[in-house]
Amino acid sequence: MDRDVPHYASVNTRIKGHGRISRSLNHQPLFRGFSGTKKHPAQDLDDSKVPEWLKVYVIELDRKLDQLLGIQSKQDLTSDFPIDLEILKISGNGMTFRSQSVTAPCLMEVVMEIEQIPVRLAGAKGNVKAGPKNGLWVMDFEKIREHDLESIIQFVFSEQREKIRTEKLG
Secondary structure (H helix, E strand, O other), X not given: OXXXXXXXXXXXXXXXXEEEEOOOXXXXXXXXXXXXXXXXXXXXXXXXXXXXXXXXXXXXXXXXXXXXXXXXXXXXXXXXXXXXXXXXXXXXXXXXEEXXXXXXXXXXXXXXXXXOOOOEEEEEEEEEEEOOOOOEEEEEOOEEOHHHHHHXXXXXHHHHHXXXXXXXXX
16 A cells, blocks of 8 residues: 555445546646635625525525536536446545446546536546456546545545434434
């Protein structure tokens, strides 16, 4: 085990992903996710004299627009990333996935659908190699932006918390 490489917790999942063959790790990625702002634009209304009902209306309108933009971006995403992936396990280090379109080890750029509503995506590049079972592939993230890594880590923690809650109730 390499002590210089951080090791992240992983979680079993079934999320969608999209991929495309890449020529090099050094080429600029096609997917550039939105890193987001630290505060919601509606927070600027907190110190204003805007009525509370109007703030709620504007926030709800913003949420619905995000959903519509997310649907549109998913349509564009499938044309840019034609390889469908079913991600079965994910961590900050990489992922295990199933795909009928991948037939040999290769270099890929992938986009993972971390959340569906509102759409939250994360992108990474890495080498794909054959997995432990036939039809499974493993990708180690070799080139990933900080905010994409943070989104994946938050997703893993959220899934782990949900699993703990269901085990306590069950």
